Amino acid sequence: MIIVLKPDATESQLKHIVSKVKSLGLKPMISRGLERTIIGVIGEEDLLRVQPLDVFPGVEKVMPVLAPYKLVSREFKPADTVVDINGIKVGGNRVVVMAGPCAVENFDLLYSIARSVKKGGAVILRGGAFKPRTSPYSFQGLGEEGLKFLVEVRKRTGLPIATELMDIRDLDMVERHADVIQIGARNMQNFDLLKEVGRSKKPVLLKRGMASTIKDWLLSAEYILQNGNFNVILCERGIRTFETETRFTQDLSCIPIIKSLSHLPIVVDPSHAAGRWGLVPSMAKAAVAAGADGLLIEVHSKPEEALCDGPQAMLPEKFSKLMQELRRIARAIGREL
Ligand code: PEP
Ligand code: MN
Secondary structure, three states: OEEEEOOOOOHHHHHHHHHHHHHOOOEEEEEEOOOOEEEEEEOOOHHHHHOOHHHOOOEEEEEOOOOOOOOOEOOOOOOOOOEEEOOEEEOOOEOEEEEEOOEOOOHHHHHHHHHHHHHHOOOEEEOEOOOOOOOOOOOOOOOHHHHHHHHHHHHHHOOOEEEEOOOHHHHHHHHHHOOEEEEOHHHOOOHHHHHHHHOOOOOEEEEOOOOOOHHHHHHHHHHHHHOOOOOEEEEEOOEOOOOOOOOOEOOOOHHHHHHHHEOOOEEEOHHHHHOOHHHHHHHHHHHHHOOOOEEEEEEOOOHHHOOOOHHHOEOHHHHHHHHHHHHHHHHHOOOEO
16 A cells, blocks of 8 residues: 655654554555655555545545555655665666676686776676585585675775675675675575565665566565665566577566566676677667666676686676777667766
């Protein structure tokens, strides 16, 4: 249920409604837009039916939220959410590029890739210390040591770091080191993990499950918001289809769909979708043209020796060239990059 206030509703009218909602044992969530304030009410909505809130002073209308997700919906919050990552804003006019290796392999390599992606114009460094690998025999990541390398590289380059959290038991450690907590495709429906990152204050990058509908994905985001963390960035990284030419199929139509259904920012990861570096530029350019708020791109200086996802990693010089092309596309649609 959402309670839409009149444009001229006063602060004391708002307080009065909020206290009434609380007294019914419901949880009000206030969303202040430029024009008007909306109070989202989560819980037993039937309770509101016995209390006709639409007659309260300051209230314009009371409406049910028809979508199964509530807090992530545009109805609940008409204005775009802008997630602040150490001053870098995701969801605003600037298209934010996050780049780096799939996995943190060693300090020197991470540092040199970080410097080159920064030079190319990336503003956030990505790199996994905990890797969700299909085979238990594949490189699993450096764990805490990898996080420490990321922290040192952040110190030297100033780039905030995005890294994956796989296990609730590592939350404190990852939260302490990372600027963005990535929840990978394979954990998109790990609901206990979602609840825990929902209790964190750190921005969360929620990747789309490889076989998840947009509705499933938004309901997963709802778990995070429902636990108090509104700093969620959605990331489309390709879905499974019958096509085998690409690793996954990039679903770019989800960008305008997400924009209409939700206020959350959405970024696109063309690397995991394509699975081949040669396809990444086209997908990245198409994503920016389609309105993505950012990109997540894998870059490696020696892709043939990479311990994870080498075939899809771009060389730093190719990444820099792509960034120049992306800037032109961003400019053409009135955005910066
Ligand atoms: C990654 O970002 O390296 C990764 C494992 O991504 P995904 O969860 O989308 O497969
Ligand atoms: Mn990867």
